[in-house]
Amino acid sequence: MKLITQISRAFLFCILLVFTGGPHLAANAAPDGLSSTSNCVASASAFLATLSEKERTAVLFDFSDEKQRKNWSNLPSPMYKRAGLRLGDLSPSQREAAMKLLATILSPMGFEKTLGIVEADHVLGEASGPQRGIVFSRDEFFLSFVGKPSSTDPWMLQFGGHHLALNITIHGSKGILTPSHTAAQPATYTRNGKTVRPLAGEYEKSFVLLNSLSADQKSRAIIGSRMADLVLGPGHDGQTILPEGIKGSELSAGQHGLLLDLIREWVGIIHVAAAEQKMAEVKSNLAETHFAWSGPTAPGSAAYYRIQGPTVFIEFAPQQLGGIPTNHIHTIYRDPTNDYGRKPAAR
């Protein structure tokens, strides 16, 4: 299984190289916020330069456009109306520039995960065909900018479609990924003979953390209620629920490491410099961060979990609404203090 995972990672990494070329990866590897922002602005400008005036008008929104800022969903198009430019409407060179932009603004891991989610939707479409007017396809993903790309002023890149909503606010040296939604159906599929699991880390690492807990710790982490879906999914901006589960202060140093490693699956989607800034913040609040679990505890089963701290909120919810729950997963990543980069210091 480990070998298959390595092969699938290698396969997606090759796609990543084709889209990005090496230099962007090298730029991403340097954990420097300002230079990362410069790279993002350069890639965004390069993409915008491939567009016609009409296309630029369609993809650019004013930074004050609250409606567009919140225009994201887990739902497929065209039932959910997204704005911006649809990947399927881009020319090959425009699409390549769009992929380069994503590869710059995301980390290699984040870009690989994103491609894996997009491809999962295409696999779903191949298996099911159009369903009641809904098309599942790698073409049904949309790109938009809220604010003009700038090295100093705030702007946001949105990339999303069915099971994906990345809302990335860039402001100076800072990069903010919240709120974002990652999901997958199928969560495991085969491409060119390789097994692809876009959310494998979120799934596997959670069981490692859970099963590192003592019986007493587990009794505090496991909540008795069945969680059928995300509580604070799309449409729940600005809301904070009561934390549940075991507190970080009740975990050992080793378990702290496992929890951070799990959180990194979401925080680490954005480019490396922004991810490292955020991870440092999450680490500083770890004692106040809760881990809650609902469902079976045996690896391989379908269980819900939630990570909730002062500046991080994550939910992972296998869908009990049909099919194999582990093959249809929804997740959400929020920051109750800084969704859309609203924290005063970040804006």
Added chain:
Amino acid sequence: MSACGKKDASFSLRALLALCSLLCLTLPSQAHLLDQLLQGTLVSVGTDVVTLEIKLIPGIDVAVTVISGIDSNRDGTISKVESLVFVRSVLRAMELSLDGRNLEIEYLGHVLPPLAELRAGIGAVRIKARAGLGNVANGEHRFICRNLQLSPVRIYLLNALVPETPRITIHSQKRDELQTTLQLDYTLRAAEPVILNEPE
């Protein structure tokens, strides 16, 4: 219960039975939402009022049945009156209490998605409601929210939001396995005295 209320309950029951029978005939689909009705409720406890935000999402395979339950005159559209009747039936199927005293739920508003979205299993009916708590003394309190409409096709999410006022501290949130009942134990503290600056 009023005549109107009996009618609501009657069509709710019809819809429920139809849902149950439909469930037996429906195979899991690969699409999005499927054969259950998700009812998510967020509860916000304040000093003198409790607010409810309810979201109902019928899965794609039960949506038609739910719609026909709302569209009582079967004209293929949902009028404001029909949607209001449905929403009130949802609220009547909830029970709130504070320290053992039943609270009256007041309807505040609702949003019904386009029928096409409901039919596709992606539409969410959103309802806002509140219940006045009266004069609540400072000290310990127990609030309970209960969903009375139990059925195999309904699945619940029932969660409390972090109180907006620092005067309230929720010590414990307890739910049953199916999240039909939520119990909150909380403390209400006295308001901080307002200190006015002396005029210069």
